[in-house]
Amino acid sequence: MSSIRLAIVGLGKIARDQHLQAIAANDGIELVAVASRNARLDGVHCFTDIDALLASGVEIDAVSLCTPPQGRFEQARAALLAGKHVMLEKPPGATIAEVFALDRLASQQGVSLFATWHSREAAAVEPARKLLAERKVKSVHVEWKEDVRHWHPGQDWIWEPGGLGVFDPGINALSIVTRIMPESFHLTASDLSFPANRAAPIAADLEFRSASGIALTAAFDWRQTGPQTWDIRVETEEGPVVLTHGGSRLFVDGDAQIVEEDREYRNLYKHFVSLVNGGQSDTDFSPLVHVADAFMLGRRHVVETFED
Incomplete structure (x- = not known):
């Protein structure tokens, strides 16, 4: 099949840190355009927004949306109505209703919609899933603590309604x-x-039950400053199963089983190519549903102000 002609919308930190390299590393897809208010990229068509891109006549087959979740619905809707396949950076949207609306629209338009969860592509995730299917799970504890100043410097949108605050990384877990x-x-x-001066939480403690x-x-x-913590500890009757470093490392009964480099975004684009070529979508919104529930049941505690 011919290569998928892709446009990135939102050439910010995550697009530059992850998406550009992942696209270049995958066969079957090529970047031909970007749409971004304040950024340009040499060697491709550049536009200030998705409307200008779609009206330009530049031939594209798919759009990868790397913009903040607030306002992304209209961008995705425009691309789907134009008959383009759409890949959504996580979280897939600002509300539950809008992402399900996009799922229905993609089906009606006969195009692929991919709600990505990059942490699911970490090396230890699928081996852990297969292992736990054969064990008796007793309990699960997640510890996901990091330094927002390091990972999201100057990104005020993340503190606004719809930006999710600490759930932006927490949704990865x-x-x-x-x-x-x-x-x-x-x-x-x-x-x-919630920091006294912010509309989104800086910390969350959650309890679930199966x-x-x-x-x-x-x-x-x-x-959290210093070393960052991205751990999931599963206690089973047969012994502990622990995923660390965001799911890239797996320890079973105390022994290291998997230690692998980051290939998450390369795997996402590989999967996107297969979805488009196969005429399929991948839209599991369950992580976003859990975040919405956390806000619905959340007891609000005001803590010290936060300044970037």
Whole structure:
């Protein structure tokens, strides 16, 4: 098949850090255009927004949306109505209703929609999923703590309604847990810490329970300096299963099983190519549903102000 002609919308930090290299590393897809308010890229067609891109006549087959979730619905809708396949950076949208609306529209238009969860592509995730399917899970604890000043410098949108705050990284953990758990689970308690001057939480403590009674807990915090923590510890009757470093490393019964470099975004684009060529979509919104539940059940605690 001919190569998929792709446009990136939103040439910000995540696009430059991850998407550009991942596209270049994959066969079957090529970057031909970008649409960004304040950035340009040599060697491709450049536009200030998606409307100008779609009206330009430049031939593209697909759009990768790397913009903040607020306002992304209209961008995705415009691309789908124009008959373009769409890849959504995580989180896929600012609300539950809008992402399900996009899913329906993609189906009506006969194009592919891919709601990406890059952490699911970490090396240890699929091996852990297969292992846990054969074990008796007793409990799960997630510790996802990092320094927001390092990972999101100057990104004010992330503190606004729809930006998710600490759930922007926390949803990565939830995307892994929803993938590896052998049964579904639901939220039972949520404590959210909001800086006095921000509209989104800087920390969250969550409690979940599965249908069979398995307890799951999660602690998210954006105030950690020094070494960063991205760990998921699963206690099973047969022994502990631990994913560390965001899911790239796996320890089973205390022994290291997998230690691998980051290939998450390369794998995402490989999967996107297969979806487009196969006429399929991949739209699992369950991690976003859990985040929405955390806000619905959340007890609000006001903490010290935060300045970037």
